Amino acid sequence: MSEKDDEVEIIHRINHLKRKVVADTKRASMLGEGRIDPDAIERAQAVIDDSQDEYLDEVESIFGDLTKAWSELKSGEHQAVNQVQVYSNRITDLASTYGFDLMRYFSKSLRDFSERIDIANKNHITIGQAHLDVMMITVHEKIKEEDAPKAEELKAVLDQAIKKYG
Amino acid sequence: MNAAVNQEPYALSGVRILLVEEFPFMVALMTSMLREFGVGQVMSTDNVQHAKRLLVDHNGGHRNTKMIDILMTDLMGPSRAGVELVQWARSHKKDTVKYLPILFASAYTSLEVVEGARDAGVNEILMKPVSAEKLAQRLLYIIDRPRPFVKAPGFFGPDRRRKVEEFKGEEKRIRSTEDLTVVNEEE
Numbered sequence: 001m002s003e004k005d006d007e008v009e010i011i012h013r014i015n016h017l018k019r020k021v022v023a024d025t026k027r028a029s030m031l032g033e034g035r036i037d038p039d040a041i042e043r044a045q046a047v048i049d050d051s052q053d054e055y056l057d058e059v060e061s062i063f064g065d066l067t068k069a070w071s072e073l074k075s076g077e078h079q080a081v082n083q084v085q086v087y088s089n090r091i092t093d094l095a096s097t098y099g100f101d102l103m104r105y106f107s108k109s110l111r112d113f114s115e116r117i118d119i120a121n122k123n124h125i126t127i128g129q130a131h132l133d134v135m136m137i138t139v140h141e142k143i144k145e146e147d148a149p150k151a152e153e154l155k156a157v158l159d160q161a162i163k164k165y166g
Numbered sequence: 167m168n169a170a171v172n173q174e175p176y177a178l179s180g181v182r183i184l185l186v187e188e189f190p191f192m193v194a195l196m197t198s199m200l201r202e203f204g205v206g207q208v209m210s211t212d213n214v215q216h217a218k219r220l221l222v223d224h225n226g227g228h229r230n231t232k233m234i235d236i237l238m239t240d241l242m243g244p245s246r247a248g249v250e251l252v253q254w255a256r257s258h259k260k261d262t263v264k265y266l267p268i269l270f271a272s273a274y275t276s277l278e279v280v281e282g283a284r285d286a287g288v289n290e291i292l293m294k295p296v297s298a299e300k301l302a303q304r305l306l307y308i309i310d311r312p313r314p315f316v317k318a319p320g321f322f323g324p325d326r327r328r329k330v331e332e333f334k335g336e337e338k339r340i341r342s343t344e345d346l347t348v349v350n351e352e353e
Contacts, residue, residue, distance in 0.1 A: 009317040009347045010325075013265055017235055018309050021176040033310040036203055036302045037175035044202035045298035051195060058191055085244045090189050093273040096295035097195075115244075 048097065055098045056142060062090050063139050070132055073119055084114045084128075091135075101146040106135045106158065123165035130161035176309065178204040182232070184220055186239040186248060187271075188212040196238070196271075199298055203305070209234070214247040218254060225262040233262060236308060238269045238292075241279060248272075249286045256287035256322050265315060267308045271296065287323025289313065 019028040069083035091107035094100075110131040117124050134154040137143075143151055183205055187193050190212075197208045211217050217239070224234045237255065242248040248270065258264045270288040272279060273295075283291055289312070290304045313324035 006319065007347060008319075009349060011315040011317065011349045011351070013312065013315065013351045015309075015312050016229070017181070017267060017312075020180050020235065021178055021309060023174060023177065033306065034174075034176045036178070036306065040175070040203050041298045041302050044199040044301070047195065047198045047202060048296075048298065054191075082244045086188075089243070089273055090191075093189065093192060093294055096273065 052098050055094060055100065056139075059091055059094055059100075059103065060139055062087050062094070063135060066091070066135075067132065070128065073117075073128070074125060076119065078119065081114060081117060081119065084117075085111055088114060100144050102143050102148070102151045102154070103135065103138050105146055105155070106131055106138060109158070110135070126165045127161055130158050134158050176204075179206040180231075181205050181235045182207040182209065182224075183236045183238055184217060184224075184234045185210040186212075186214065186217045186237070186242065186251060188240065188242060192240075196296070196301075199296075199301060202298075203302065214242060214251045217251055221255065221258075221263050221266070225266065226260055227262075229262060234266065236267045236269060236305075238271060241270075241272045241274050241283075246282070249282055252283065252286040252288055267312070269304055269308060284326055285321065285323075287321075289324045 015029065018031070018034075019025045022028050022031055022034070024031075066084065066087035069080045069087055072080035073084055088107045088111035092104055092111055095104035095107060110128065113124075113127060113131065117128060119125070134157055137150075137154060141150065143154075145151060146155075183200060185193060185196055185200075185208055187196065187210065193210050193212070197210060200208045209220065211220065217237075221234060221237070224232050237251075239248040239251055242251075252268055252270065255263050255266055255268065267290075268288045269290050269292055270283040271292040271294060272283070275293050280291060290307050292300060292304045313327075315323065316325050
């Protein structure tokens with residue numbers, strides 16, 4: 001390794017972005033930390049809160065895509081593994097955004113499991129199927145909280161499948 | 167010298183953000199939130215190759231009013247194309263692409279993903295689920311606390327250390343002061 005390869009350079013850039021968002025651009029570098037209008041933050045949060053009603057339709061639609069991808073995976077299509085990961089990640093994203101904790105728990109578990117799934121392994125297929133089964137019940141029965149009585153039951157079913165076939 | 171108190175909320179109407187995300191529902195949600203913040207233009211694409219073309223088109227020339235100011239990217243699925251996009255930007259020949267502030271948003275929260283994004287050169291990481299408060303905080307970090315860039319063997323990107331206070335101990339990553347060059351961008 002040459003001496004040049006060892007060099008560390010620290011580069012301080014002009015803060016062009018700050019200059020763009022302050023009224024007095026000439027003093028931008030002297031100004032302290034700023035803020036985003038709190039009313040605007042409140043309105044942005046309302047965008048999330050107001051769209052909560054769309055969650056059930058959206059998650060049902062993605063769950064339909066996930067079920068289709070899962071069928072393809074079971075029939076040996078390797079590229080369907082990626083689709084299973086994508087759709088289970090989308091459900092994780094949605095469910096966590098709107099506080100559907102049980103669905104987040106199952107979809108995240110499926111997403112992480114599908115990263116290491118061997119589609120030729122029947123036990124792996126059984127574990128994946130158990131995920132889809134509990135997710136279907138969660139969607140149809142609109143179960144939200146992770147500690148709801150039915151939620152505990154569904155989690156136990158999945159845990160047993162993972163323990164037995166994992 | 168004390169920094170002047172910055173009372174007025176930031177005017178984000180001149181800011182242009184490129185959002186790279188393949189989940190249409192999240193694109194719509196994030197776009198609406200950013201617009202509520204007052205961001206002037208939110209462009210979006212679900213394709214990394216398209217994102218690269220947009221960055222070259224908008225930021226490939228001299229500094230101008232059409233420039234993209236912040237890149238917000240998701241991991242982009244199992245291919246992790248979002249990380250590849252960050253690496254591409256950080257190795258770009260044009261400074262307006264190379265030094266672009268990058269906010270990485272991900273529902274994958276494993277240490278491996280976070281470290282991968284950080285090592286690729288992102289400025290900030292937004293862990294999903296997103297909330298308005300979290301998104302605003304990350305934007306403010308980008309505006310108010312820009313980290314200096316570090317060019318070192320095997321790394322180019324914003325300083326990966328969060329804290330900006332003066333470090334009192336011995337700097338072990340730099341073998342001697344002769345190995346260190348500090349560059350300040352000229353006006």
